[in-house]
Amino acid sequence: MKIAILFGGSSYEHEISIVSAITLKRALGAKESAFVYIDPDREIYIIEEKNMKSTYFSSREYKKAKRVRIGKGDIYQASMLGEKGLGVDIVINLIHGRDGEDGKISSILDFNSISYIGPRTSASVVSYSKRLTKYFATGIGVEVLPFEMVDRDDERREPSFGFPVIVKPDRLGSSIGVSVANSMEELDYALDVAFEFDDEVLIEPFIEGIEEFNIAGCLTSGWELSIVEKPQKEKILDFDRKYLDFSREEAVSEAVIESSLKRELEETFQKVYDPLFTGSVTRCDFFVREGRIYLNEINPVPGSMAHYLFDDFPEMMKRLSQNIPLERDIKVNYSYIDSIRSAKGKA
Amino acid sequence: MKIAILFGGSSYEHEISIVSAITLKRALGAKESAFVYIDPDREIYIIEEKNMKSTYFSSREYKKAKRVRIGKGDIYQASMLGEKGLGVDIVINLIHGRDGEDGKISSILDFNSISYIGPRTSASVVSYSKRLTKYFATGIGVEVLPFEMVDRDDERREPSFGFPVIVKPDRLGSSIGVSVANSMEELDYALDVAFEFDDEVLIEPFIEGIEEFNIAGCLTSGWELSIVEKPQKEKILDFDRKYLDFSREEAVSEAVIESSLKRELEETFQKVYDPLFTGSVTRCDFFVREGRIYLNEINPVPGSMAHYLFDDFPEMMKRLSQNIPLERDIKVNYSYIDSIRSAKGKA
Numbered sequence: 255m256k257i258a259i260l261f262g263g264s265s266y267e268h269e270i271s272i273v274s275a276i277t278l279k280r281a282l283g284a285k286e287s288a289f290v291y292i293d294p295d296r297e298i299y300i301i302e303e304k305n306m307k308s309t310y311f312s313s314r315e316y317k318k319a320k321r322v323r324i325g326k327g328d329i330y331q332a333s334m335l336g337e338k339g340l341g342v343d344i345v346i347n348l349i350h351g352r353d354g355e356d357g358k359i360s361s362i363l364d365f366n367s368i369s370y371i372g373p374r375t376s377a378s379v380v381s382y383s384k385r386l387t388k389y390f391a392t393g394i395g396v397e398v399l400p401f402e403m404v405d406r407d408d409e410r411r412e413p414s415f416g417f418p419v420i421v422k423p424d425r426l427g428s429s430i431g432v433s434v435a436n437s438m439e440e441l442d443y444a445l446d447v448a449f450e451f452d453d454e455v456l457i458e459p460f461i462e463g464i465e466e467f468n469i470a471g472c473l474t475s476g477w478e479l480s481i482v483e484k485p486q487k488e489k490i491l492d493f494d495r496k497y498l499d500f501s502r503e504e505a506v507s508e509a510v511i512e513s514s515l516k517r518e519l520e521e522t523f524q525k526v527y528d529p530l531f532t533g534s535v536t537r538c539d540f541f542v543r544e545g546r547i548y549l550n551e552i553n554p555v556p557g558s559m560a561h562y563l564f565d566d567f568p569e570m571m572k573r574l575s576q577n578i579p580l581e582r583d584i585k586v587n588y589s590y591i592d593s594i595r596s597a598k599g600k601a
Numbered sequence: 602m603k604i605a606i607l608f609g610g611s612s613y614e615h616e617i618s619i620v621s622a623i624t625l626k627r628a629l630g631a632k633e634s635a636f637v638y639i640d641p642d643r644e645i646y647i648i649e650e651k652n653m654k655s656t657y658f659s660s661r662e663y664k665k666a667k668r669v670r671i672g673k674g675d676i677y678q679a680s681m682l683g684e685k686g687l688g689v690d691i692v693i694n695l696i697h698g699r700d701g702e703d704g705k706i707s708s709i710l711d712f713n714s715i716s717y718i719g720p721r722t723s724a725s726v727v728s729y730s731k732r733l734t735k736y737f738a739t740g741i742g743v744e745v746l747p748f749e750m751v752d753r754d755d756e757r758r759e760p761s762f763g764f765p766v767i768v769k770p771d772r773l774g775s776s777i778g779v780s781v782a783n784s785m786e787e788l789d790y791a792l793d794v795a796f797e798f799d800d801e802v803l804i805e806p807f808i809e810g811i812e813e814f815n816i817a818g819c820l821t822s823g824w825e826l827s828i829v830e831k832p833q834k835e836k837i838l839d840f841d842r843k844y845l846d847f848s849r850e851e852a853v854s855e856a857v858i859e860s861s862l863k864r865e866l867e868e869t870f871q872k873v874y875d876p877l878f879t880g881s882v883t884r885c886d887f888f889v890r891e892g893r894i895y896l897n898e899i900n901p902v903p904g905s906m907a908h909y910l911f912d913d914f915p916e917m918m919k920r921l922s923q924n925i926p927l928e929r930d931i932k933v934n935y936s937y938i939d940s941i942r943s944a945k946g947k948a
Binding site for chain 2: 264265266268269270272273294296308309311312326352353356357358360361362364365366367375376378379380382383385386388389390392393451453454529581582584585586588590591592594
């Protein structure tokens, strides 16, 4: 089976995606993989395995690699005789942030009937916007922390839940543009920073020392859930630390929690995942406070697919690739045009 | 300004889109338009103006037209010297249902930095799924009718709000697969029909004679709102009638309602539209019952752009084309890779 790992993209997390792809390559150990890089200008290249090193990209050496395009049913490379398909059986979407997690890549792959591991377009949109994640969670009966949206033109006023607050651009991952504010003055500054990245910004109460737990998984022939991880973090995981996090290879040890909490986290994960996130390996980040679970974030393209949370990651990916949701076949036979034309006497 | 009207698509509403494009061509009267047709197999053709007739498509004559592809910044046609751009300034997305309203076309256009009139990907996803529309409306404080989701595997049981109910596939427009059920027996049948079109189905109370009002609009340099229309309809607008509806050219007369209700409908429309639907001409269908407004549906690609609801449609489209939201420019300078590498001592 030929797997194409798609990475890069026009995203603030472009470099994270490069590191993520290099790490995933090792974790998968697949000989039959192709590495397809979307550069910051959205030019697409096929990268030779030996060149899968971060300096190959940062030095712009990749520009000498061969160009490809995503077309019907495959990824194509120009050749003497026109175009030649790479023979890709399945794509792994490993583009973090814009392009990969906002629904663009899934749309392009679906339009071209290419099978892929990653969130479908609707799952992407719901998880990419923190506001839509909140609405979705509330709709399916999963709790979230309260929040307020702030518009660039809004008069700045004290948040209804008081300080400290955490300020987040609506549509970015990896903690970019996120900061904590303890006063109106700090809030002003935090908002300015956040508006650098998005026109819509949300504010949440910042709860010092709230417990956080991550769980990842997917639906193949049955549920495949990861261990529950308790991430070790500073006040907030800053970009540099998160970046290092994306390249980690060591296994993570399971959080020491009551079995009832574990079961509840797993059930909440399943409620979020099914059916919207089918086809992807998704990681959910939860807060737990006074025994209640709150959904913080949904990551449908987690760093290097969160492989370190699973026991036998390569085998799971194989099973997942055999359980990808496909679009329905729609037949068009022009019968309405024909019937309406005869009704109008234009037959 | 060269406008490309994009129509067709792999959608149950493929034929509706053809009629819609023919009607829009007349309504716009633009000499500088190109007509770009996506056929049921998602092959893309450029259609000469003289061939913009429904039989040209139903007879498959279009297969003799020239093929094009959507590429960076333009739509390209193969020529003797490689490829030649059509010089498109803006695309009007007139694909109804799948491909056009589910986020695929917007994603492909955004990925290629092509400006377009139509919903962005996030707006598409929110309006395409009736369930996500409900969650979104509730989130922004707009009322909707109660509903229940039904899964193919669910044991069928009486809906909590009693009969009659209306059964709808989650992700289809134009009343396809929608039916009213007055009993458990009818519900069983209605569900079987709906599951033909989607794996997720929702049930709502069916309220005989509930008043319905439509309003369309867009945000250009300011708000441009249509008249409020009270659609004339049977119990539900069936597919044939809706189909004819999409080709109508006559102006519609304004609904006779209290000015306070009119204002409230307009305000509710604005609340739904801004900012998610910017860049599109969107039509919202509302129910009104005992003075309360309920959002029924959001149509971000209404039939022939709901031109018949506006006074000076061509001028409005010009203003809209000058107020299209653009993606942020993201610069990637590989500084993280460089800094992390030096931190790791691999400089």
